[in-house]
Amino acid sequence: MTMPMIGALPEGKNEFALYVEGLTVAFNGFVAVNDLNLYVEKGETRVVIGPNGAGKTTVLDLICGRTKATSGSIRFKDIELTTMSEHKIVRAGVGRKFQTPSIYETLTVRENLEVSFPRGRTVLGALAFRLTADVVACVEEVAEQIFLSTHLHRPAELLSHGQKQWLEIGMLLMQAPELMMLDEPVAGMSVSEREKTAELLNRIGKDRSMIVIEHDMEFARHIADKVTVLHQGKVLAEGSMDHVQNDPRVIEVYLGH
Ligand SMILES: Nc1ncnc2c1ncn2[C@@H]1O[C@H](COP(=O)(O)OP(=O)(O)OP(=O)(O)O)[C@@H](O)[C@H]1O
Numbered sequence: 001m002t003m004p005m006i007g008a009l010p011e012g013k014n015e016f017a018l019y020v021e022g023l024t025v026a027f028n029g030f031v032a033v034n035d036l037n038l039y040v041e042k043g044e045t046r047v048v049i050g051p052n053g054a055g056k057t058t059v060l061d062l063i064c065g066r067t068k069a070t071s072g073s074i075r076f077k078d079i080e081l082t083t084m085s086e087h088k089i090v091r092a093g094v095g096r097k098f099q100t101p102s103i104y105e106t107l108t109v110r111e112n113l114e115v116s117f118p119r120g121r122t123v124l125g126a127l128a129f130r131l132t133a134d135v136v137a138c139v140e141e142v143a144e145q146i147f148l149s150t151h152l153h154r155p156a157e158l159l160s161h162g163q164k165q166w167l168e169i170g171m172l173l174m175q176a177p178e179l180m181m182l183d184e185p186v187a188g189m190s191v192s193e194r195e196k197t198a199e200l201l202n203r204i205g206k207d208r209s210m211i212v213i214e215h216d217m218e219f220a221r222h223i224a225d226k227v228t229v230l231h232q233g234k235v236l237a238e239g240s241m242d243h244v245q246n247d248p249r250v251i252e253v254y255l256g257h
């Protein structure tokens with residue numbers, strides 16, 4: 001059997017949501033992402049793992065337009081993202097959750113979800129829009145999914161750390177992104193919160209493509225269709241969880257520690 005080359009376009013008639021090719025970014029000469037190729041199928045949940053400083057967060061920064069690439073291409077549904085602004089990338093259907101939750105602490109759970117509905121963003125300010133029936137319905141549906149139906153009236157600052165992480169996922173869901181990217185969504189969560197988050201991601205991952213950065217291998221195994229191991233800005237290994245966990249190079253640079 002011939003092994004496919006790491007980082008090569010997978011063969012077959014798969015449909016891809018995201019094509020990342022030759023992606024490179026250097027910060028003052030330090031190459032954080034180095035000629036990276038990454039192909040994510042429609043409906044796939046891809047988990048990205050790797051040691052600290054491997055370039056995982058930087059890859060998400062590049063895809064969502066927060067960081068500009070030095071060279072290379074990122075195509076999402078035939079749209080080239082590398083030249084687009086961050087908010088246009090959001091409107092194209094790419095949603096991203098950061099490593100630390102960025103919710104509005106003083107607003108209630110309901111208000112946090114309402115302002116995340118795309119029509120909510122007006123020049124008059126986040127809350128200056130009419131709450132139409134579809135916004136209300138969307139809020140209720142999302143609150144149910146993120147286990148916060150009974151907390152809609154609570155100020156977000158009173159939520160537990162795990163609930164804040166769920167709320168931020170909910171804020172992304174309000175935008176109904178076709179590609180959702182999450183950076184360490186279960187960091188700091190309890191075991192039961194991790195299990196519920198895996199259940200949540202498996203449910204919302206049915207309708208969309210996802211890229212999830214995670215250090216928790218147990219959690220990764222529960223949600224991943226495929227795993228990419230990054231090391232020094234490059235793909236070190238790619239495949240099923242079993243495949244990458246048994247790869248001696250992955251054990252050496254990451255799992256063995
Ligand atoms: N804006 C920046 N300017 C300079 N260096 C940066 C910048 N962003 C990232 N880096 C560097 O690029 C490398 C990759 O960082 P990145 O945050 O992507 O790693 P990571 O894989 O997400 O690590 P972790 O698991 O710790 O979150 C690091 O050495 C980091 O210091």
Ligand SMILES: [Mg+2]
Pocket residue numbers: 056057058099183
């Ligand atoms: Mg990171």
